[in-house]
Amino acid sequence: MTPESAFITALQALATHPAARGLADDCAVLEVGGETLILTHDMMVEGVHWLPAQDPADVAWKLLATNLSDLASKGAEPVGVLLGYTLAGDHARFIEGLGEALAHFGVPLLGGDTVRAPGPQSLGLTALGRATCRPVPSRSGARAGDxxxxxxxxxxxxxxxxxxxxxxxxxxxxxxxxxxxxxxxxxxxxxxxxxxxxxxxxxxxxxxxxxxxxxxxxxxxxxxxxxxxxxxxxxxxxxxxxxxxxxxxxxxxxxxxxxxxxxxxxxxxxxxxxxxxxxxxxxxxxxxxxxx
Missing domain, CATH: 3.90.650.10 (PurM-like C-terminal domain)
Incomplete structure (x- = not known):
């Protein structure tokens, strides 16, 4: 078992709410009134998920796209995103690329947080979506013969x-x-x-x-x-x-x-x-x- 999988296994004891789906799916699925919300959060780290010399505009696009891909796996319609940003260097190209991606996918930026920290830059994004059908697809429904x-x-x-x-x-x-x-x-x-x-x-x-x-x-x-x-x-x-x-x-x-x-x-x-x-x-x- 890798450190990542061991950590997730330990967290599963805490993630007892039905919306968490046992931390065994791409997204959380939360029932709020008559609406079904789909929530996901992905992180990216410089040198792991993108090359240090890469255009920050591309990094911003990929950060949004990878989170929207999780929503896609649930058949969800994106509602908005929250950005977590570690301040580093010139932010102009990142903001430009994020604006391009938000416009391309028709998704609003709703808020987020910024920090400054030493070391490689890390980024996070939370995407919120609305279910377009019920039951919401999961990883766990495949049946013999499919x-x-x-x-x-x-x-x-x-x-x-x-x-x-x-x-x-x-x-x-x-x-x-x-x-x-x-x-x-x-x-x-x-x-x-x-x-x-x-x-x-x-x-x-x-x-x-x-x-x-x-x-x-x-x-x-x-x-x-x-x-x-x-x-x-x-x-x-x-x-x-x-x-x-x-x-x-x-x-x-x-x-x-x-x-x-x-x-x-x-x-x-x-x-x-x-x-x-x-x-x-x-x-x-x-x-x-x-x-x-």
């Missing part, structure tokens, strides 16, 4: 990060710098899916998490998983674990067609000895990104 789907390829962010790190200005690095959350797809899928989450830490790790939450086994077909055309074949396994893809991973009853472009990548099985199969065997090596 089909497993993903909305798009994995590995583009990995290639973008590598090009950005190498200073390759001719390469398309937008998937890493400015991901686009699948908000419209999430709203269309929410009434139909049996389970759904976004792929942020790596397809294999997130698929295992969904399988474990659903008390099932996920069998993924490696030949069916979409990858960037420019990705060398020998790097396919690496792309499945790299993360930062922000596609939606979801399950549908067998034979149900998704209402948006998506790729069928596997089948849900009754829980066996392993929660995740890649082909016929459990995958070896790292499954995704975890803080250690």
């Amino acid at each position: 089909d497993i789907w993903i909305t798009g390829p994995v590995g583009r962010a990995m290639l973008g990060f590598e090009a950005l790190s190498a200073g390759n200005t001719s390469a398309d690095t937008s998937a890493y710098r400015r991901p686009v959350p699948r908000l419209a797809e999430g709203r269309a899928l929410a009434p139909l899916v049996t389970a759904m989450m976004d792929v942020s830490d790596g397809l294999l790790l997130d698929a295992r998490r969904m399988a474990e939450a659903s008390a099932a086994s996920f069998a993924l077909d490696p030949a069916a998983i979409p990858l960037p055309a420019e990705l060398p074949a020998e790097r396919a396994r690496e792309a499945l674990a790299w993360g930062d893809d922000y596609e939606l991973l979801f399950t549908l009853p067998s034979g149900t067609a998704p209402p948006c472009p998506a790729h069928r990548i596997g089948t849900v099985l009754p829980r066996g000895t392993a929660p995740l199969l890649l082909g016929d065997t459990p995958p070896e090596g790292p499954l995704g990104y975890e803080h250690r």
Whole structure:
């Protein structure tokens, strides 16, 4: 068990409110009067989630987009965001990029907090959304016989990060710098899916998490998983674990067609000895990104 997973396990004893969903989902789901609110909070740290020399405007965009991706996994409509900002350097480009992202996704900034601290800059953002259907999708509803789907390829962010790190200005690095959350797809899928989450830490790790939450086994077909055309074949396994893809991973009853472009990548099985199969065997090596 990694330090991150051990800490979350310890917190689960405190998160007893039904809205917390046992800290086993992408978001909290809070019933307030006749409204169902969706709440999520993600953090980013310089040198871990973005390159120290990266354009702060891109950092601001990604901070907002990653939180909205969690809302997308619940089929939620964004209501607003709260920003946590560590003061460091020139803030003009960050504010410019945040303004671009807020306008692009039609989300208002409602407030937040600022601090000054030594060391790498850290940022946080809380996103609030409104459920568009009930029950709100979770990670835990996949059933044996369901089909497993993903909305798009994995590995583009990995290639973008590598090009950005190498200073390759001719390469398309937008998937890493400015991901686009699948908000419209999430709203269309929410009434139909049996389970759904976004792929942020790596397809294999997130698929295992969904399988474990659903008390099932996920069998993924490696030949069916979409990858960037420019990705060398020998790097396919690496792309499945790299993360930062922000596609939606979801399950549908067998034979149900998704209402948006998506790729069928596997089948849900009754829980066996392993929660995740890649082909016929459990995958070896790292499954995704975890803080250690």
